[in-house]
Amino acid sequence: MASFASRAVCLVLISLALCHAVAGQATPAEQIVQAFKEITTLSDNLRIETQKINLVTALTLGPRVGPGFNAIITRVGKAGTMLQSPNMKALGAADAKTVVAALTTFVEVHQALLNVLIGKHGVLTLIPFFEPIRQALVALEATVDSFAFYLIAVIPTEKPAANQQFGSLGVTVSLAISTYEQPL
Numbered sequence: 571m572a573s574f575a576s577r578a579v580c581l582v583l584i585s586l587a588l589c590h591a592v593a594g595q596a597t598p599a600e601q602i603v604q605a606f607k608e609i610t611t612l613s614d615n616l617r618i619e620t621q622k623i624n625l626v627t628a629l630t631l632g633p634r635v636g637p638g639f640n641a642i643i644t645r646v647g648k649a650g651t652m653l654q655s656p657n658m659k660a661l662g663a664a665d666a667k668t669v670v671a672a673l674t675t676f677v678e679v680h681q682a683l684l685n686v687l688i689g690k691h692g693v694l695t696l697i698p699f700f701e702p703i704r705q706a707l708v709a710l711e712a713t714v715d716s717f718a719f720y721l722i723a724v725i726p727t728e729k730p731a732a733n734q735q736f737g738s739l740g741v742t743v744s745l746a747i748s749t750y751e752q753p754l
Contacts, residue, residue: 597665598657598658598659598661598665598724599661599665599666599668599669601652602649602652602653602669602672602721602724603668603669603672605645605648605649605652606649606669606672606673606675606676607672608645609642609645609646609649609676609680610672610675610676610679610680612638612641612642612645613642613676613679613680613682613683614679614682614683615638616634616635616638616639616641616642616683617679617682617683617686619631619634619635619638620635620638620683620686620687620690621686623635623690623693623694624693625693625696628693628694628696628697629697632693632694632697632699633699635687635694635699635702635703635706636699636702636703636705636706639703639706639707639709639710640706640709642680642710643706643709643710643713646710646713646714646717647713647717649717650713650716650717650720653717653720653721653723653724654720658724659724660723660724660725660726661724661725661727662727663727663728665725666724666725666726666727666728667728669721669724669725669728670725670728670731670732670735673721673732673735673736674735677735677736677738677739680739680742681738681739681742684742684743684745684746685742687703687746688745688746688749691749691750695753700750700753703750704747704750704751707743707746707747707750708747710743711740711743711744711747714736714739714740714743715740718732718736722736
């Protein structure tokens with residue numbers, strides 16, 4: 571009898587552990603929001619570093635801009651891969667709104683980064699980091715375009731809001747690219 575009781579307790583504990591493991595997994599909306607948080611943090615950290623660039627610090631801080639953008643591009647690419655997963659289905663309206671709120675925050679922070687970068691154009695053209703920055707911006711544009719396509723597919727109820735955010739970001743990215751296409 572003790573053997574049966576211990577087996578029963580063991581089965582109950584295993585069941586509880588499995589339920590906890592399943593309940594502990596992030597929902598698709600939570601995964602997308604987390605990706606946006608990570609990308610937003612990368613963008614904000616690069617904005618802070620880029621703001622510090624001046625004639626004195628350009629040689630030490632300038633080389634960080636290209637790799638900083640590459641880290642953002644890599645993370646956006648990973649998020650795009652996640653969105654392409656066969657397990658990723660269209661989100662409900664409430665989850666889609668949550669995702670668009672995270673998208674909006676990302677766009678605001680990333681536009682702030684791009685505006686700082688545009689403002690530092692004069693200093694950054696004086697040193698040999700001009701072309702890698704332009705190349706990173708072009709790669710960023712392509713990666714974000716691809717990401718936008720897959721994101722909008724999973725938030726169809728918020729397609730207009732997402733399109734507006736990506737459109738706004740696209741304008742700023744295009745301005746940054748055109749700024750870095752030519753020296754002063």
